Amino acid sequence: NAGVTQTPKFQVLKTGQSMTLQCAQDMNHEYMSWYRQDPGMGLRLIHYSVGAGITDQGEVPNGYNVSRSTTEDFPLRLLSAAPSQTSVYFCASSRTGANQPQHFGDGTRLSIL
């Protein structure tokens, strides 16, 4: 079972570069989300989606864009990377419903120089 697949696992960028973090799930989950994890700050929600064509902002959306053209894919785009975006990024998915646990990808460690 693939579950939630994130690529790449590691990436180093220079300030000002753009890139897309990929996330795909094969569980037909309606809900998908992106988090960033920083030391001492837990997981903070960047953007989320409750279905294809529907996205919304989380706690820390600035500097990031998302789209959801299919149920399976939810890419996260950094338009102009900044050192403050150095972090570990997690994608997660779940069925809709407050009782549904999230299934996480393995994370992407991103460093911005």
Place this chain on the structure above:
Amino acid sequence: AQTVTQSQPEMSVQEAETVTLSCTYDTSESDYYLFWYKQPPSRQMILVIRQEAYKQQNATENRFSVNFQKAAKSFSLKISDSQLGDAAMYFCAVHSGTYKYIFGTGTRLKVLA
């Protein structure tokens, strides 16, 4: 707004002993769920246990149990018979029908042999 507070950045426990990790939360929602996730050094996020807020009975999963005090908005995790494999970061999270999971800052658990 929902908030989750984990006041213990780090805890230690002797192998085979019992440890309790604290979590308090705040939410204006009447229907919500609470979760504990484990993040070992591999960086994976693994669901440990979940609690439905409308159920008074505390959830249990093998060696893991919760002490849910709804009036106090407290949701602590008890790990019995601690094992070396329990060493990890533990995150508490609250989720309601707004589709936003809110995570705490985490507690790092060390298990001493």
